[in-house]
Amino acid sequence: xxxxxxxxxxxxxxxxxxxxxxxxxxxxxxxxxxxxxxxxxxxxxxxxxxxxxxxxxxxxxxxxxxxxxxxxxxxxxxxxxxxxxxxxxxxxxxxxxxxxxxxxxxxxxxxxxxxxxxxxxxxxxxxxxxxxxxxxxxxxxxxxxxxxxxxxxxxxxxxxxxxxxxxxxxxxxxxxxxxxxxxxxxxxxxxxxxxxxxxxxxxxxxxxxxxxxxxxxxxxxxxxxxxxxxxxxxxxxxxxxxxxxxxxxxxxxxxxxx
Ligand code: CAA
Numbered sequence: 001x002x003x004x005x006x007x008x009x010x011x012x013x014x015x016x017x018x019x020x021x022x023x024x025x026x027x028x029x030x031x032x033x034x035x036x037x038x039x040x041x042x043x044x045x046x047x048x049x050x051x052x053x054x055x056x057x058x059x060x061x062x063x064x065x066x067x068x069x070x071x072x073x074x075x076x077x078x079x080x081x082x083x084x085x086x087x088x089x090x091x092x093x094x095x096x097x098x099x100x101x102x103x104x105x106x107x108x109x110x111x112x113x114x115x116x117x118x119x120x121x122x123x124x125x126x127x128x129x130x131x132x133x134x135x136x137x138x139x140x141x142x143x144x145x146x147x148x149x150x151x152x153x154x155x156x157x158x159x160x161x162x163x164x165x166x167x168x169x170x171x172x173x174x175x176x177x178x179x180x181x182x183x184x185x186x187x188x189x190x191x192x193x194x195x196x197x198x199x200x201x202x203x204x205x206x207x208x209x210x211x212x213x214x215x216x217x218x219x220x221x222x223x224x225x226x227x228x229x230x231x232x233x234x235x236x237x238x239x240x241x242x243x244x245x246x247x248x249x250x251x252x253x254x255x256x257x258x
Pocket of ligand 1: 023024025027028063064065066067068084105107108109110112131132134135138139140141143
């Protein structure tokens with residue numbers, strides 16, 4: 001897979017996608033978002049891939065939507081051509097786990113894209129912010145919705161209205177990221193985490209992702225009901241048999257192909 005604004009690598013069962021517009025701090029433009037949608041779709045379909053990692057560079061995961069590209073847009077252009085909706089949200093259709101590995105500036109649309117990953121591991125250099133108000137617009141890729149759900153109203157309002165950047169330690173404290181690791185070992189650490197998940201039965205990993213995402217779209221009792229149906233449906237599957245028998249036989253389970 002050859003792209004202009006992305007670099008892709010495969011490490012065993014893990015695909016690594018790097019946003020790659022170094023001259024523009026990985027600002028997110030149409031071409032990059034089209035390519036990202038293409039890469040996600042291909043890896044999601046590929047049975048050899050169990051987990052996808054999305055990362056940027058040491059300097060920037062992404063410093064937002066490309067301001068140069070959108071500076072002269074009109075309402076008609078953006079509405080008619082479905083700006084953002086047309087190509088930013090392919091990541092939400094990915095059924096396999098997607099881990100965001102973030103370092104450096106993770107701002108505006110970059111922070112919003114990061115929040116569309118299933119979970120985030122941050123380098124200690126990461127800085128998160130929603131500075132859209134400074135360029136005269138509201139966030140447009142879910143920042144006003146995912147931030148308060150993730151870090152609460154007060155912190156979200158603070159970031160969105162003051163444009164204050166938060167560092168990795170604060171991001172971990174408030175639950176925006178799950179772990180912080182030294183910048184120099186970010187990719188190594190995230191690949192280790194991804195390889196661990198890749199050893200689990202991929203079908204169950206996909207079901208867990210599906211259930212967790214359901215929590216944001218439905219009531220608690222409906223969400224638990226959905227989870228219970230999938231839990232019941234798991235009995236008698238090869239993954240359940242292998243996992244439980246391996247535990248009782250005191251051996252490592254082999255979930256290959258499950
Ligand atoms: N769009 C386009 N180009 C960008 C960019 C962006 N979002 N962010 C950085 N760049 C470009 C700069 O224009 C600059 O290009 P040139 O070398 O050609 O001048 C290059 O990247 C390097 O940037 P700086 O010289 O500014 O680097 P710095 O280290 O001094 O500052 C920064 C880094 C704090 C990230 C600063 O670049 C910045 O504030 N960027 C804009 C952040 C922003 O406002 N993001 C929100 C965009 S709107 C949005 O995302 C809408 C949405 O919700 C979907």
